[in-house]
Amino acid sequence: MAADDAQAAVLHRDMEVAGPRVGRPPRVSAQAIIEAAIELGLDRVTLKQVADHLGVGVATLYRHVRSRDELLRMAAFRVVLSRRMPRSQPGRAVHWAEVALGFAASLYETFAGEPQLIHEMARGRIGPDAEVDFLEQFLAELKQHGFSARESIRLHHALAMMAIGAAAGALSLSGAAAAGQPHDAAMRRVLAERDADELPEVRGAAAEFLNINPAHWLLALRDLLAGFAQARGETLPEQLFGTALSDP
Incomplete structure (x- = not known):
């Protein structure tokens, strides 16, 4: 597996020296590469296997993905999103809020479970290739509920910002705890170091602030x-969040 990343580095170096490629466009798309990786199985798939499956050389894949790890992240992102989005079926109508909840929950679980994704996103390395097909399904489903394209995109953006932000916050809490500096202990230390008459509003809300539950983003x-x-x-279905969600 490491050989794939090493070969990627060499090829990218050669590309930078040679300048932009010219000639015929790539014979495969990022979508085809992702789908091939999923079909072959993400647990052990290699770039060579994907290239052989698509009938192209490994160098062609590097036009779309930088390494096996990046391909796995994109493919896993696609798989998780696809699994979690409820869709209307014959005999069972799905409320639009169920679709929205499934999308938000899948984003949260994906980014909270794979911290590297947030790092990759901050560096502009997660493009639409892994999401665009899911977005098509999302828009089509909401269209059935009378949403305009503008309404659907506004909801999509709001859900994404909230879910990814919540995942980043949860990672911050777990990271601090793993480093031996849990958030509540750090806050107590900061308050103890300040004069007793400072930060009265923060001290008054300390009980709430010191008991942050990552699930409260729901x-x-x-x-x-x-x-x-x-x-x-409209109003939301009463059982949309089940019995697990209640105000603290």
Whole structure:
């Protein structure tokens, strides 16, 4: 597996020296590469196997992915999103808020479970290739519920920003705890170091602030969806979040 990344580095170096490629366009797309990796199995797939499966050389793949690790992240992203989005079936209508909740939950779980994804996103390395097909399904499903394209995109962006932000926050809490500096202990230390008459509002809210539960982002998600529903003259289904969600 490491050989794939080493070969990628050599090829990218040669590309930079030679300048932009000219001639015929690539014979495969990023979508085809991702789908081939999923079909072959993400646990042990190599770039050579994907190239052989598509009938191209490994060098062609590097036009779209930098390494096996990047391909696996893109493919895993696609798999998780696809699994979590509820869709209307014959005899069972799905409320639009169920679609939105499934999308948000899948994003949160994906980014919280793979911290490197946030790093890659910050560096501009996660493009639309892994998401665009899922977005098509999302827009098509909401269209059935009377959403305009503008409404659907606004909801999509709001869900993504909230879910990814919540995942980053959860990673921060778990990272601090793993480093031996849990958030609550650090906050107590900061307050103890300041004069007793400083930060009165923070001290008054300390009980809430010191007991942060990463799952509380779902409360904000509920309010977000309720706002969209209200704007449409609707209310959310009572059991949308089940019995697991309650105000702290």
